[in-house]
Amino acid sequence: xxxxxxxxxxxxxxxxxxxxxxxxxxxxxxxxxxxxxxxxxxxxxxxxxxxxxxxxxxxxxxxxxxxxxxxxxxxxxxxxxxxxxxxxxxxxxxxxxxxxxxxxxxxxxxxxxxxxxxxxxxxxxxxxxxxxxxxxxxxxxxxxxxxxxxxxxxxxxxxxxxxxxxxxxxxxxxxxxxxxxxxxxxxxxxxxxxxxxxxxxxxxxxxxxxxxxxxxxxxxxxxxxxxxxxxxxxxxxxxxxxxxxxxxxxxxxxxxxxxxxxxxxxxxxxxxxxxxxxxxxxxxxxxxxxxxxxxxxxxxxxxxxx
Amino acid sequence: xxxxxxxxxxxxxxxxxxxxxxxxxxxxxxxxxxxxxxxxxxxxxxxxxxxxxxxxxxxxxxxxxxxxxxxxxxxxxxxxxxxxxxxxxxxxxxxxxxxxxxxxxxxxxxxxxxxxxxxxxxxxxxxxxxxxxxxxxxxxxxxxxxxxxxxxxxxxxxxxxxxxxxxxxxxxxxxxxxxxxxxxxxxxxxxxxxxxxxxxxxxxxxxxxxxxxxxxxxxxxxxxxxxxxxxxxxxxxxxxxxxxxxxxxxxxxxxxxxxxxxxxxxxxxxxxxxxxxxxxxxxxxxxxxxxxxxxxxxxxxxxxxxxxxxxxxxxxxxxxxxxxxxxxxxxxxxxxxxxxxxxxxxxxxxxxxxxxxxxxxxxxxxxxxxxxxxxxxxxxxxxxxxxxxxxxxxxxxxxxxxxxxxxxxxxxxxxxxxxxxxxxxxxxxxxxxxxxxxxxxxxxxxxxxxxxxxxxxxxxxxxxxxxxxxxxxxxxxxxxxxxxxxxxxxxxxxxxxxxxxxxxxxxxxxxxxxxxxxxxxxxxxxxxxxxxxxxxxxxxxxxxxxxxxxxx
Numbered sequence: 042x043x044x045x046x047x048x049x050x051x052x053x054x055x056x057x058x059x060x061x062x063x064x065x066x067x068x069x070x071x072x073x074x075x076x077x078x079x080x081x082x083x084x085x086x087x088x089x090x091x092x093x094x095x096x097x098x099x100x101x102x103x104x105x106x107x108x109x110x111x112x113x114x115x116x117x118x119x120x121x122x123x124x125x126x127x128x129x130x131x132x133x134x135x136x137x138x139x140x141x142x143x144x145x146x147x148x149x150x151x152x153x154x155x156x157x158x159x160x161x162x163x164x165x166x167x168x169x170x171x172x173x174x175x176x177x178x179x180x181x182x183x184x185x186x187x188x189x190x191x192x193x194x195x196x197x198x199x200x201x202x203x204x205x206x207x208x209x210x211x212x213x214x215x216x217x218x219x220x221x222x223x224x225x226x227x228x229x230x231x232x233x234x235x236x237x238x239x240x241x242x243x244x245x246x247x248x249x250x251x252x253x254x255x256x257x258x259x260x261x262x263x264x265x266x267x268x269x270x271x272x273x274x275x276x277x278x279x280x281x282x283x284x285x286x287x288x289x290x291x292x293x294x295x296x297x298x299x300x301x302x303x304x305x306x307x308x309x310x311x312x313x314x315x316x317x318x319x320x321x322x323x324x325x326x327x328x329x330x331x332x333x334x335x336x337x338x339x340x341x342x343x344x345x346x347x
Numbered sequence: 348x349x350x351x352x353x354x355x356x357x358x359x360x361x362x363x364x365x366x367x368x369x370x371x372x373x374x375x376x377x378x379x380x381x382x383x384x385x386x387x388x389x390x391x392x393x394x395x396x397x398x399x400x401x402x403x404x405x406x407x408x409x410x411x412x413x414x415x416x417x418x419x420x421x422x423x424x425x426x427x428x429x430x431x432x433x434x435x436x437x438x439x440x441x442x443x444x445x446x447x448x449x450x451x452x453x454x455x456x457x458x459x460x461x462x463x464x465x466x467x468x469x470x471x472x473x474x475x476x477x478x479x480x481x482x483x484x485x486x487x488x489x490x491x492x493x494x495x496x497x498x499x500x501x502x503x504x505x506x507x508x509x510x511x512x513x514x515x516x517x518x519x520x521x522x523x524x525x526x527x528x529x530x531x532x533x534x535x536x537x538x539x540x541x542x543x544x545x546x547x548x549x550x551x552x553x554x555x556x557x558x559x560x561x562x563x564x565x566x567x568x569x570x571x572x573x574x575x576x577x578x579x580x581x582x583x584x585x586x587x588x589x590x591x592x593x594x595x596x597x598x599x600x601x602x603x604x605x606x607x608x609x610x611x612x613x614x615x616x617x618x619x620x621x622x623x624x625x626x627x628x629x630x631x632x633x634x635x636x637x638x639x640x641x642x643x644x645x646x647x648x649x650x651x652x653x654x655x656x657x658x659x660x661x662x663x664x665x666x667x668x669x670x671x672x673x674x675x676x677x678x679x680x681x682x683x684x685x686x687x688x689x690x691x692x693x694x695x696x697x698x699x700x701x702x703x704x705x706x707x708x709x710x711x712x713x714x715x716x717x718x719x720x721x722x723x724x725x726x727x728x729x730x731x732x733x734x735x736x737x738x739x740x741x742x743x744x745x746x747x748x749x750x751x752x753x754x755x756x757x758x759x760x761x762x763x764x765x766x767x768x769x770x771x772x773x774x775x776x777x778x779x780x781x782x783x784x785x786x787x788x789x790x791x792x793x794x795x796x797x798x799x800x801x802x803x804x805x806x807x808x809x810x811x812x813x814x815x816x817x818x819x820x821x822x823x824x825x826x827x828x829x830x831x832x833x834x835x836x837x838x839x840x841x842x843x844x845x846x847x848x849x850x851x852x853x854x855x856x857x858x859x860x861x862x863x864x865x866x867x868x869x870x871x872x873x874x875x876x877x878x879x880x881x882x883x884x885x886x887x888x889x890x891x892x893x894x895x896x897x898x899x
Contacts, residue, residue: 089484090457090460090461090480090484092484172649172651175649175652176652179644179648179652180584180586180642180644181584199642199643199647201647202643202644202646202647202852289646289647290593290594290646290647290848290849290851290852291643291646291647291852291856292647293848293849294849305845308454308457308458309453309454309841309845310837310838310841310842310845311457311476311480311832311837311841312838
């Protein structure tokens with residue numbers, strides 16, 4: 042690509058068939074991502090969905106003040122950060138480890154089978170998977186049976202009624218469901234590594250651990266960095282479907298994430314302007330986090346998105 | 348060398364991240380505004396002369412498709428397969444496509460409103476927030492205007508009472524209710540449509556010696572006995588307690604009705620949550636939890652888990668509406684343990700031992716049916732509704748086709764014995780194949796259909812009688828006084844109500860009475876900081892307005 046630097050326009054024209062493939066994507070993004078941004082305006086209004094837009098009065102930053110003074114908002118921030126941190130710190134390396142392990146399997150058929158099985162749960166909707174998880178966690182569920190059989194606990198615990206377990210439940214169910222799927226991207230990156238590198242290292246006497254550490258991990262480092270940057274910028278997001286399925290009145294204290302808060306305020310209570318204001322603020326913070334993570338990654342590893 | 352190797356992987360990552368970014372962006376697209384609605388896309392009234400004495404659906408029976416949204420996610424009927432629905436379609440030309448929400452009806456309709464596309468006909472719980480929004484936002488037709496234009500016969504059949512009940516300040520009526528009961532009707536017939544009951548599993552209750560459950564002591568003793576002797580019964584683990592609709596309904600309004608907590612004192616709306624008897628019972632539940640006599644499964648179980656336990660008669664007692672047991676009870680009575688069905692008995696009572704004051708049916712009815720402005724066929728829609736509201740339509744949907752599912756006995760239509768039999772033994776087959784009785788209840792008018800209703804099976808009748816006897820016929824007026832919509836006071840109430848849902852479990856699981864009191868006092872403080880005074884004012888105004896309307 043670099044040899045074209047002087048004649049980039051010429052190159053672009055030469056590849057117009059290929060380049061034009063991106064146009065539908067750009068149009069799509071414009072319609073669904075940029076035009077809706079206009080409606081952020083309702084964050085500054087007392088908007089009613091029953092009336093046309095400009096019949097609603099402007100109220101300035103009222104809704105922002107409202108949510109900043111709502112203790113439930115801060116609770117939802119705490120929960121979101123808690124769940125995201127667990128996912129980021131403990132959950133982020135798991136697909137990488139999984140991909141590395143998978144890569145070391147010699148039998149191709151076994152490897153394929155494991156990979157397929159591992160990402161199948163991804164295709165089960167959370168509404169179903171959540172229901173299954175609730176049965177596992179509930180009375181007479183497999184987890185209670187197991188814990189009682191090995192003597193860890195004496196009587197059944199309704200795991201889903203204890204707020205203190207909730208973050209861990211989200212972490213474990215998410216890991217169970219998504220590890221295989223998240224590993225795909227690393228597996229793809231690993232398969233792009235030149236086998237010649239391994240051969241050379243083997244000739245030089247590197248053992249399997251050394252090859253894994255010095256070749257595989259080093260080669261997929263940029264992939265890891267980029268996914269990490271994206272993960273950090275998504276720290277204020279949460280898996281809405283998952284939490285929606287697993288939450289109940291008893292664990293709400295620890296379960297209400299920012300997304301669920303926005304949902305409860307916007308759709309359940311019908312405060313559309315209010316929830317748009319929260320969403321708006323969240324997006325700005327997420328953007329800030331993206332820049333932060335990006336520049337940090339650039340400094341530390343030299344890999345970054347932009 | 349290394350750099351080149353990385354490129355394929357990197358491109359892949361970027362492509363995926365772009366895709367993820369797009370997916371994330373698309374979430375915000377739900378925040379679009381309602382598209383402007385065509386106010387009236389229909390042709391000027393046809394040349395045909397409209398006769399207020401004649402139903403107008405007969406003027407045009409050409410085939411037409413109407414979509415009908417039924418705001419109940421559990422509603423599983425279809426249109427066009429059953430005998431009754433086929434018969435109605437044949438007769439009127441109207442073919443219905445039934446739609447149900449995937450989740451909560453209220454949210455579903457709000458979403459449809461934002462997209463500006465609504466089904467032709469909409470039936471929704473009369474208490475739902477979205478109903479008011481549909482009316483205020485001009486998303487649905489004023490039925491009186493449509494009737495004036497296309498089918499004046501509507502006024503003859505819709506019932507002046509309920510039309511007046513739902514008339515808005517601008518003089519228009521936007522919806523017709525089903526199951527609407529006026530107090531006069533209830534006094535006359537003794538049919539109150541009361542649903543609330545306290546149920547116990549019959550064989551277990553009797554084997555325990557029919558213990559007293561109406562006082563806190565009796566209640567706790569019975570639970571203790573249950574724990575000691577019947578943790579399992581006839582091969583099933585027993586869950587001691589269930590309350591329908593969780594905190595906001597079963598443990599609040601419903602329980603308060605069982606305790607006969609007043610709605611009003613000396614003309615002032617009463618704050619029922621702070622009633623001493625109610626609190627005493629919440630403390631009883633707390634004690635029961637502390638002693639390990641009940642679990643919190645009734646607060647956390649999902650609908651499927653509840654259904655599974657109910658179908659296997661695993662609950663000992665339930666605070667539950669009896670019509671939710673209409674399918675289960677006969678099934679249990681026909682099972683290997685024929686006495687495992689549920690019977691209504693006296694449950695928790697207040698300290699004076701008053702009989703429960705259960706909600707009867709009321710003027711609001713259950714669901715209201717509306718015609719949306721998105722419909723391309725408003726004239727067919729109003730004519731169809733008129734037909735369904737008329738005696739003929741009620742009969743066609745409730746009884747089916749003459750000669751096939753019912754016949755005249757003397758001068759009264761009567762369901763054929765095999766249909767009655769089917770209703771008792773295989774209600775599912777009856778609904779799927781014939782679609783009669785309560786299959787299509789969206790426009791059900793109890794005044795008309797109750798005369799045709801076959802006698803209920805004894806296992807259901809016991810519960811119904813119990814509820815009828817304890818119904819407080821004049822308390823229908825107190826149902827749903829809370830502020831709805833998106834006004835400030837409604838927001839205050841929503842915050843309070845949502846907070847109560849979290850506080851109640853804390854009360855029940857509180858370690859001791861002192862902590863219970865602390866949590867409750869905190870709740871009261873929070874409640875007033877959220878603006879509870881305004882809510883009480885609203886309730887008072889609403890109640891006064893209703894009384895005025897009733898007096899008219």
